[in-house]
Amino acid sequence: MQLEEMQTLWTDLSAEMEKQKRLTDSIIIKMTQTNYRNKLNKILIPETIGGAVGFAGLLFILADFQKLNTWYLQVCGIISVLIIFIMPFSSIRAVRKMRSANISANTFKQALLDYSKGKIQFVFAKKMGIYLGAILMLVILPVMGELIGGKDFFKQTNLWFYYVVEFPFFFYFARWVFKHYVKITVDAENILKELEG
Numbered sequence: 001m002q003l004e005e006m007q008t009l010w011t012d013l014s015a016e017m018e019k020q021k022r023l024t025d026s027i028i029i030k031m032t033q034t035n036y037r038n039k040l041n042k043i044l045i046p047e048t049i050g051g052a053v054g055f056a057g058l059l060f061i062l063a064d065f066q067k068l069n070t071w072y073l074q075v076c077g078i079i080s081v082l083i084i085f086i087m088p089f090s091s092i093r094a095v096r097k098m099r100s101a102n103i104s105a106n107t108f109k110q111a112l113l114d115y116s117k118g119k120i121q122f123v124f125a126k127k128m129g130i131y132l133g134a135i136l137m138l139v140i141l142p143v144m145g146e147l148i149g150g151k152d153f154f155k156q157t158n159l160w161f162y163y164v165v166e167f168p169f170f171f172y173f174a175r176w177v178f179k180h181y182v183k184i185t186v187d188a189e190n191i192l193k194e195l196e197g
Contacts, residue, residue: 032191037099039188043122043181044095051088058084064147072154073146076139083136087129094122098188112192119185126181130174137170138163 058081068077098118101111141162145153153162 032194033102036101036188036191039184039191040095040099042184044092044099047088047091047095051092054084054088061143061147067147068143069146070152070154073142073152077143080136080140080143083132083139087132087136090125091122091129094118094125097121098185101192112189115189115192119189122185123182126178130171130178133170133174134167137166141166 061077061081061084065074065077068074095118098115101114101118142153145151
């Protein structure tokens with residue numbers, strides 16, 4: 001009788017321990033998913049705000065496009081609109097792909113694979129964004145000069161002075177943002193890798 005009671009007690013205790021382990025694992029996975037998404041929100045939120053500002057600029061250019069009365073200003077306007085549309089769209093899409101790695105529904109390996117695909121896409125989008133941003137700086141200055149100030153910058157001799165002053169700031173800022181975003185993506189990857197251990 002004593003042995004049967006101990007076996008029953010041991011079985012109940014084992015079942016309770018297994019239930020506690022599953023609950024603990026579930027809580028850890030949910031916390032990891034939350035930390036992972038919060039880390040990537042540090043990229044998504046500024047990119048979304050930048051996309052909204054870019055969209056406002058895009059609407060401004062399209063609304064006043066008829067003021068661009070020369071062929072070269074119209075070409076600059078079209079290129080500006082295309083770049084302003086492409087840059088935030090590709091970046092936000094890549095961040096969403098990284099965020100879509102579902103830790104709780106997938107295995108660790110699958111979640112890390114989903115994340116890696118999104119990270120590759122994001123790094124490519126940010127590198128492409130640096131080059132497109134440089135082109136955008138070249139073409140949007142004459143467009144905004146015409147739309148806001150009514151001046152054709154191509155007919156002024158000091159246009160290149162603006163570019164010489166702006167480009168060092170642009171490249172320094174773009175490199176800083178890129179390094180900061182890469183650090184955030186590495187931190188998010190480390191959060192995922194902690195699950196493996």
